[in-house]
Amino acid sequence: MTIGLAFLVLFSVGFPVVVAMMLPSIYYILANGFPLDSAAQRLIFSVDSFTLVAIPVFILAGNLMNTAGITSRIFNFANIVVGRVPGGLAQVNIFASLIFAGMSGAALADVGGLGRVEIKALRERGFSAGFAAAVTAASATVGPIFPPSIILIIYGAVTNTSIVSLLLAGVLPAILCVIMLMLTTAILARLRRFPREPRWPTPSEVTRGGAAALPALLAPVFLVGGMLTGWFTPTEAAAVVVLYILLVSALVYRDLSPSHLLTSAVDTVKATGAILVIVAGAQLLGWVFALEQVPQQFASAVLPDTDNTIVLLLVLNLILLVAGMFLDAGVVVLLIMPIVAPPLIAAGVDPVHLGIVSVFNVVLGLVTPPMGLSLFLISDIARVPMSRLVRELLPFYVPLFLTLMLITFIPAISLWLPNLN
Template sequence: MSLVLLLVFAAALLLGAPIAVALGLASAVAIVGFDLPVHVLAQRGINALDSTPLLAVPLFILAASLLNAMGVTTHIFDLVRLVVGRIRGAVAQVSILVSLIFSGVSGAALADIGALGKIQIDQMSAQGYRRDFAAGITIAAATIGPIFPPSIPLIIYASVTNVSAVQLLVAGIVPALLITLFLMVQVAVMARIYNLPRDTVSPSLSAVARKAVISLPALVAPVILIGGLLSGYFGPTEVAGVTVAYALAIGFLVYRTLTFRAVWESLRETVEATAGILFIVSTAAVFAWVLTLDQVPAMAGQVLLGLSDNPLVLLLLVNLLLLVVGMFLESIAAILIIAPIVAPALHQAGVDPLQLGIVFVLNLMIGLLTPPIGMSLYMVSIVAKMPVHSVIRGVLPFFLPLALSLLVVSAVPAVSTWLPRLLSQ
């Protein structure tokens, strides 16, 4: 049964079917072909969406869309430029830091690229950077978003594997800061080797103070979000709702750049994006049920545990698997299909569930940078109006800091587990 399921799924993908359609079609063929109850298609699909943590997904998408619509990303970018100053490679460093700040409200790599990509690439191009380099650092920095809370992939991973969503989001803070550090070191090295331009801004205390006052309401948004999670006062869904309410408040009352038309457009974009994500969640749940019925997770667990009982070795094997999967499969679909198969075996072997969640998602975010399916490559290609092969050439040097980050997170459990364990004491 599983063989038929996988063959139909692969055939549908090769024929160009959307990932959700391929998952649903393969599941339907397997269920009908092996005389299983057809009502399972609807039952399992609907039950998969009956999840409180998943309510955070549309709310975080809406919050990011509202903040982008009111133009706060430009204020944040200008403020960080003034703070960083005129060091060599400054605008590239600014792009990394702005991605970290904006990730505190977006929760998704593609959302970061959509909101910041054009600004980042245009600013670097104006300073004399090669456009392929600008595109490369923009894509690499966008991987921070799905690791730093709020993270839509981490929320979905938590809902699939029954891990605490709050603890998993908190577990992403230190790894996201580590990725930021490694990317900044890489840019600093490349700045010396390739003599990257200095910024043309003239920072002064008064200019920084003025721009900080303008940017402060937007900067408070991630502070509220992270503070709510760390204090335990908010769960992911509550903090997402608070972020949306805060974005509406500053958009109408402080910046006064948010219009009812812009809110309507943000709502429309949110519905479209959420429908795509939840369609995948629903069909993948049926797909995973068929695999479970055929005992594939149990067999996969036996195979993994038969290869080694060393948690680090198992993590490295899963890393290799996910890096390959990330080249061909959309990240949310990969989480929904593969996590229920490999997570139980690795938990049994002693891998911490929080560490595994971060490793899992980081692998798949690196997959967004890799052809042939890497969606970040195509998103930047559209935003920057560049051919995909130029974007790929620009991102190649930044695989090194991302790979180092993945290696550290895999080898040192405390990178992921220290902060949530500290806060839970």
């Protein structure tokens, strides 16, 4: 437990999360007489995984969609279809998050990238800065559980769970959350008289917008369908999606240029490096935890001595929600799930169901005060005081936590699609 406490202290005083994980681990290795090259071996071994190959390729797919203008076409089509719905562009914000907010693989990256565009568009249409920030923060929680989801790939890698099943399991919970958020936004729109498009689109406008966006919209459909039918693995799917996006950008939209490719490649290298360094650091710390039997100590100290899966999941939800307030969702999954997953799975919790509940929960922690990391980022982007942002977010906590409870208590929501595979 001393190593874990050292990590928390270093992180609390401002050390980067990777440094906070590695310093206590290396100290433990040296203090116990292990050769220092064992640390290097563990770091290399942790990222030497075929499963993790999907991470940079999915990031590249998302970057290509952004730099080649595919995301803007999706956003424009979403505005045509739902812009007239009560809530207008706020509904577009939520719907767009379902389609491509998970491409970056990290909720904070979604908020920092797509969120800037969405907040700017909402404010230009007459929405208050506080509400624009709140709906963007709430909708960003959808992306990390909708395929392709890098955080689910990481969960599968650290718990030896089927990546295909996890990605398929995230589809219905994500759609359920979007429906809940859109209903909440519609109610708020009626009460607050939010602006919306002045008229419903004509059939020709829908046809033109749909034709422009159709090749882009087919990318996630193609991805899910291919995995569901067993045509390709998630890692192969990532490569297929990149190839599809390249072909669509070059042959259909004809706006792919060498500068787009270079920008996408550079951004992918930066993002992949950041993610995999965290993965390696967390795996090294996890190895030290295993040597010190921290998982067993943690489980006996925190998890109740019961085989009631509902009770265990409720306790897990509380642990992950608190952890998610302080750490990025990926870091929480890397550090905590190897500790808590084995006893829960042994008690009868399905590992795929556990993955969806856990990932959605830690993402909620990012928008939960007092230390939700997304709140600070959104507050800075929108130039909105934290108190005002949290006040505007209050109505959205209802659909978010209701979704969490539904997927916790009704495993079939997560398991229906994987069971078809």
